Amino acid sequence: MKKGKVAVLLSGRGSNMEAILRDSRQPDANYSVGLVISDREDALGLKKAAAGNIPAFCLPPKRFRSKDEREREIGCLLEQHGIELVCLAGYMRLIGPELLQKFSGRIMNIHPSLLPACPGLHAQQQALGLGLKISGCTVHFVDSGLDSGPIIVQQAVRVRVDDSEDSLKRRILRQEHRLYPRAIRLFFAGRLQIRGRRVIIADK
Numbered sequence: 103m104k105k106g107k108v109a110v111l112l113s114g115r116g117s118n119m120e121a122i123l124r125d126s127r128q129p130d131a132n133y134s135v136g137l138v139i140s141d142r143e144d145a146l147g148l149k150k151a152a153a154g155n156i157p158a159f160c161l162p163p164k165r166f167r168s169k170d171e172r173e174r175e176i177g178c179l180l181e182q183h184g185i186e187l188v189c190l191a192g193y194m195r196l197i198g199p200e201l202l203q204k205f206s207g208r209i210m211n212i213h214p215s216l217l218p219a220c221p222g223l224h225a226q227q228q229a230l231g232l233g234l235k236i237s238g239c240t241v242h243f244v245d246s247g248l249d250s251g252p253i254i255v256q257q258a259v260r261v262r263v264d265d266s267e268d269s270l271k272r273r274i275l276r277q278e279h280r281l282y283p284r285a286i287r288l289f290f291a292g293r294l295q296i297r298g299r300r301v302i303i304a305d306k
């Protein structure tokens with residue numbers, strides 16, 4: 103089986119990257135992780151990637167004259183490593199127009215809420231503040247907005263009466279680790295079709 107090639111972009115801990123990497127090493131996985139890029143030198147995910155023998159690069163914004171220049175460099179790395187799908191996993195930056203166009207329909211993100219509820223930072227705190235009974239996580243294609251692109255898959259997580267931000271984060275994160283690999287496998291199985299705002303998941 104020819105395997106698809108994924109790059110993970112991150113800014114921090116990298117637990118989703120680890121979950122993706124773990125899944126990619128299952129015998130039936132239809133993809134591999136070929137590249138990890140961080141915008142922060144202190145990102146734990148960067149060390150984890152290097153420890154997992156994945157080519158890992160740090161491109162801090164201060165090293166570049168502009169966002170465009172930095173993203174052109176990211177585009178070059180993606181090309182050099184034969185990347186077909188870019189997975190944002192705790193990557194704290196919006197993607198600019200050039201890179202979006204270059205990888206049109208091939209950039210995903212994971213967010214810890216049932217979008218369009220609770221976009222942006224502190225999604226779990228937002229869910230508690232709104233008194234939601236159900237939250238969860240979403241994998242979506244990336245567009246120019248904040249957590250606003252077409253939704254691919256979602257997983258609901260019940261909010262408990264005694265939940266703190268931390269306990270809710272933990273339970274949602276556990277589901278994120280299952281959901282992201284599922285979306286990636288669907289992508290490389292050729293089962294995702296974007297029709298306007300909707301993502302159709304084709305039957306096998």
Ligand code: GRF
Nearest residue numbers: 115116117118192212213214
């Ligand atoms: C996750 O909750 C993800 O949904 C959000 O940022 C967090 C990243 O966690 N976008 P990790 O770096 O993957 O552990």
